[in-house]
Amino acid sequence: MNRTPLLFLNVFVIATCGLIYELVAGTLSSYVLGDSVTQFSLIIGIYLFAMGVGSWLSGFIEKNIAEKFVDIELAVAVIGGFSAPLLFFSFANLSFFSIVLYGMVFIIGTLVGLEIPLLMRILKDELDFKDLVSRVLSLDYIGALAASLLFPLFLVPKLGLTRTSLLFGMLNAVVGIWATWLLEPLIRKNVNFLRVKGFVIILLLFAAFIKADKLTSLAEDALFTDDIIYAKSSPYQRIVVTKGKTGYALFLNGNLQFNSFDEYRYHEALVHPAFAAFGANPKRVLVLGGGDGLAIREVLKYPSVENVTLVDLDPMMTELSNNLPAIANLNKNALADKRVSVINNDAYVWLDNAETEPFDVAIVDFPDPNNFALGKLYTTRFYNLLKTKLKPDSAIVIQCTSPLIARNSYWCIIKTLESAGFHVKPYQTTVPSFGVWGYALAKLEPFETPKKPPGNIELKFLNDNSFASMFEFSTDTSLPKDEEIEINRLDNQALVRYYEAEWRRFE
Amino acid sequence: MSEFTRREILTAFLGLPFALAACRSNSADDFPDGEIVGANVDVGHILRENRNVEVSENNWENARVAIVGGGVAGLSAAWKFQKENFDDFILLELENKIGGTAQSGKNDFIGYPWGAHYLPVPFQENTELISLLDEMNLTEGKNQNGEIVVKEQFLCREPEERVFYKGRWYEGLYLNVGASDEDKRQLGEFQKQVDFWVNWRDPKGKRAFVLPVANCSTDAEVTDLDKISFTDWLKQKGFTSERLLWYCDYACRDDYGLRLEQTSAWAGLFYFCSRVRKSGDESQSFITFPEGNGRFVNFLHEKVRDKTRLKTIALEIVPNETGVDVIYLNTETNEIRGLRCKKTIFAAPIFTTKYLIRDFRQNTPDFFQEFEHNAWFVANLFLKDRPKSQFTKDFPLAWDNVIYESPSLGYVNATHQKGIDYGQTVFTYYFPMCDGKGRAKLFGLGWKELADICLTDLSLAHKDIRELAERIDIMRWGHAMISPRPNFIWSGAREKAQKPFRHIHFAHSDLSGIALFEEAFFHGIRAAKETLRANLQG
């Protein structure tokens, strides 16, 4: 058998794998660190330089070239293959992520840089130099082309970064094992040991490939079709940030909180009606929940605002909103603004104990009431506590889940607010990621429904028309006529029960 | 402790399966700090010595009324006095803490109960108790039926109860999961029986079961229920459903510290009927606080603080022609002093009458012998975090958390009512010693054995409890509660015991035959009124 053509196939695979790891690292770092230009040029630079280092180092390898080649193959398989899951993990857990990132890129680059020169030396006896160089190099570049086409068109959309890197790790290992047969005559000792090593590595990579979701979390399963760029459990919740075709998305305990492509609709609708209802010169603003900082981004558009107090349960969440460029860019670094003070506490407990001056506007943006700990944040007691932090003319707004999917839940919140003594204007809008979404605008004194958003504020979604239409309800989202809706109290938690019953239909 | 005795102890308290599991996992060495708290045992000894002490002439002082015992009954009497502008009284409490079985503790984070932890919202007829709730600012008016409305934050927050069964937590106390049609039918049938008694009225219009017991009908149709055990009654009515019997047994252990077969049927039905306004209504909501009924006793104490003497144990009560002398020991200074009074309100447990009242030492009236008590222990577990759920869909931590297979009553979560749902908390674990030798068994054990029982029991439901518990303190209640066994409540003994004895008025909740706040309060107020009336005359 003439093994030369097969060895050339190896060159092709090696080249493809090499570029894939580079692309994985580049994409991943631009996901998590933002600024893709910087990230890509740094990664490419370091990678190419490392390949040069590898090629140079190959000159020091004198003996047992075939074994060394197989070993290097297997090393690339392990490091390159596991690179994406490892990098995701270290991003969520280590403070020196960039050292790990660039270190890993350098190591992979060095190993890949060793591969081709060694292979050329193995092949040099089979061909004359002219043919060798022309074929190896052309295959190398074709491999690169294949990788760069496959990566954006097929691999990232279909497999995601983690599985892509694992898959190519496996390919690399296959090349290594295969080489033990192709180069068998050149391998002096321990062929079997090399093969066993190779198979173990393939198995490990394969196991990881199958369990790829479990690598990032226990519960995420098939939930996320997009790449998970951050996944970590705080004492309060599981935080996951994904990056997909439409942009970044934040999930808390598996529930979507926002998607960057349409969150402006949600947050403009959340924030500006309250400002429109308050009138001139709001100064003190309270934001409960909403640790992603996106509501605050909208709040900070008002030049009169002097002080924003954000109360969010989870320090890991508020830190992430400040430190993860994907989110910090989106919220325009709202949490770093001098006017904003962040308090990490349960809003219920905070309201029960805090002594503060009253606020002009309060934005209440909690996750949906899908458990009792959240349900208490929608009770008459909670709204009564909130009242103690308001003035007679303060305006508040509350996110109230979907009046279409959870109609009773929505109107339960509205009725609860009313029974706590608020005058309420229910309103809704459409956010593609969520569907029809409901809010409540409320004041302690009777007030007119505002007609349009406040002037001189830059808005992407709201204009006079869309603003006015939010206060209209369709038949299938209006207050149910045939049912007596309960009021949500601490001692009945009626809302959690409505919510569970209504959302369970969609599970 | 050696493995062998450890297994014996765990078997005696929790049953063999718990003991075997615990001894297999061998986790006994993994222990938090803690201690036994409460009145030290010597106090009991002092009382039982029946000392005839002489008080020197210059150690006497005068007070028109002495109240012996600073539990709910004694404090309620004092509160009543204070409301009626009568202030010539002194309250003696042997412990260094007020409240008796309703006392509580607190750390820098949260309060927690040592005994009683809730009060059902009283019916509108219980005006005296309602005036206390009003005074404490717990209410906000009345509803259209004239019933009081208690502020939301003081009503037990949902989820109220959950039960652990075969590895999982479920909502509620009655085990709904896996109930057969027959189980459901019997539950419905039981509900009908309860409804019958809820709606029942005697010719005078009195309810069969209502709080306080003093307002219950004395018609034989109801009181005859006291002659049989709750088990026998359930049998007679054809109830066989295991989970229904468990539910009733749990109720008896929870309210009375007795098993189903030890409890009178009258008392058993009292539990289910006395807090339901009319058939079809829910049972009255519970008023609760992190520190449980400690909130009430601390409030009452605040009102009469300058009249209360803690660490003061009444040694002897000596009635005479014109009044009554109370001789007491200050357990801190070891001084013995005397109070010359016109009247004494006896608000200590009834079994102590035979040690305290001079006339009874030789010759205790028979009916006092009928008052039997049972023992409990209560543990407070200080946790650095809540136990993790073992399943994502497990029913979450509730206020009251009960383990179906366990002889304990489970635990109450202190932070629940404050809306604190994350991080550190205190669990209060209740264990009634239902059998007759309970007290001896309890006092035969030390802190470590009791803590081990508690941890072993809870680790069935919470694998991580040993890591989370930073401290466990334990209270041994030797005479925790009066036992409403068959033929006690309506035997006539209570009626006789309640009669004043030569200037001594009795007030302890024991006199109701049922250990509840409302009963202690009722007797405290009643005794206060009796003495005030006598005072006006005298």
Ligand SMILES: Cc1cc2nc3c(=O)[nH]c(=O)nc-3n(C[C@H](O)[C@H](O)[C@H](O)COP(=O)(O)OP(=O)(O)OC[C@H]3O[C@@H](n4cnc5c(N)ncnc54)[C@H](O)[C@@H]3O)c2cc1C
């Ligand atoms: C573990 C436990 C849980 C309970 N849970 C509840 C509940 O949730 N709800 C409810 O309504 N009830 C509950 N109870 C019952 C409730 O605590 C009582 O019904 C009520 O508080 C009793 O008050 P009391 O004043 O009658 O008696 P006690 O609480 O017994 O008070 C008697 C007081 O007298 C003092 N004393 C005794 N001897 C002397 C002496 N010689 N000199 C001076 N002082 C003396 C004692 O130290 C004590 O403070 C519970 C009881 C226990 C033990």
